[in-house]
Amino acid sequence: MTGVGGIAADGLSWYEATARQRVGALVDPRTFVELIGPEQRETSPHLTIFDLPEQFDDGMIVGHASIGGRAILLAAQEGRFMGGAFGEVHGAKLTGLLRAAQALRRDVVVLFDTGGVRLQEANAGELAVAEIIRALVCARSVGVRIVGLIGGRAGCYGGGGVIAGCCSTLIASEHGRIGVSGPDVIETNMGVEEFDARDRALIWRTMGGKHRYLIGGADLFVDDRPAAFREATLTALRRRAGLDLDTLLAEHARLERRIARFGDKTDAIDVWTALGIENAGTIPELGTRDFVRSAAGHRESADEAR
């Protein structure tokens, strides 16, 4: 096992941590065994064309471990390497892991931290996303749980956002963002009136962990601490497993209802007000406990309709 080390787990910010530090803090001590670790030097064959530096694990750590005594497969993206984006090798590691998950009937925990497809390897990245989705859905169809954790610097955008939408449970912190088109992409294509990518409050209202939790785009909301993510992961691993036609019919109904309820709203605050939350404008300032309390009884939940 590759010695990882770092700050003591209880002092760590999930957002600030590296992927390796998150893995180390999330799993039961000394249980993580990495597959195709950095010493294998399976780097991207394509970055050299652009004179870009490589990372030995190509920004994707995969392996197996225990969480709360339960055997799981695990994947973690390094959001600070190439924006955590999907490249050929990076993506293939997760594809292989999910195929193994199906064969082994073993649950998977995915630590997302990605801006989407790596442009320098765009075609490989896009295909990787498609192959990951297929492997994920096939695994879920035989009862495997795929739990997604979102709270890193790059968020979970582009193809990563679509993969997240295929997971059985999503755990997000306030720092996490989930979306398809990122703020810059929307602004560049549609203009600053449509989306001001410099308006951080707008970004977090529209795509951030709190908003996703409130409209049912994320299932569990946690503090920016590994212990909080770990506890939520254990909860998620106890939830009902499986993906079938009934699940999708239930999901269809909730996605239809969401458009009916909020399709005419122009800002998240209007959505939260429509949910029945008082003083919706203060939501961004609330700490985790107060926020979850405000959300209770009002938030839309996906609860196994995903």
Added chain:
Amino acid sequence: MERMTYRLTAPHPAGGTRRQAIVGVVASGNLEVLVERTQPLDVCSVEIATSVRGFNAVWEAVVTDFVARRPTGGLRIAINDSGARPDTVALRLAQAVRLISAEGV
């Protein structure tokens, strides 16, 4: 990309029993350092891949100094660098060696 390799005599062997360790991230101003216990006890090899050209002399100085002072014998050190400053390089090298020198697997 600039690539350099050094094979140095290491006066002090690395402690501990771990086979490998890794620190850092290849992000702007940062680097990753992978260490593996694969060399003879009096040798330390260092391979560097860096996206910033023209600093060979600085790398050589940092690396030579590090190997001379720290317990690095028996180690193969591999670096992927994205423009880290020499003090960051020295820090990561120290972290990596400390990590592999710990007891355990």
Added chain:
Amino acid sequence: MKLGEILRSLFPAGYHLGAEGKLIAGRGSLPGGGRIHLLGVAEGTFLGVEEALWLARRVLEIGPARDATPILLMVNSGSQRMSRRDELLGLNEYLAHLAKALILAELAGHGSIGLLYGHSAAGAFIATGLAASALVALPGATPTVMDLPSMARVTKLSVDFLREKAATTPIFAPGLDNLAQAGAVLEIWDSGKPLDRQLASCLGKLPAADVRDRLGQERGGRPRAATIAARVAKSAF
């Protein structure tokens, strides 16, 4: 080829559209009496929350039937719709919902062929053509992940530089040939020959598993993906 032309060539025995325009749905008659469900996004339409949901509904309606009727998914779309509203509403879940619906329909016996006859990009491509059991294309189709000018803006490299690099590798630049080489496209059909026979032949050889990474390796577009995935899968045991 225009959509009407394509449909007539695909279905000399006839076809029926219940919905047409930007989103299409209907059925085609196959030689020998069989039927195939028709679905599609046409006219370069952007895939937003409503569009994804509309298509998914039709896929979900097909699902329960135990008749193994396949689905033909015609694709000439834009990218995902890039708007504040779609992101606010959680477009990622709607696109994922459509992809899940297609894959589960396949697992229930309704294999799908994506037929790319125009454009598609990014998130829309992932939820339609790339979620089908097999993807085929007509010559001249223009699938992209991102166009070069946008890529140039994001990467801060010039378009000329990107074009120069694109000449040496199929790994990033838009284009049907590049994506076919990467394994995305099972086959490129011949628009000069009747499409019904090409459809029948394709229906007879829908892959049972995801072979795209293997194809990408064989064709030289993705030298590492299949090997890496296989190694991870094997060593997880």
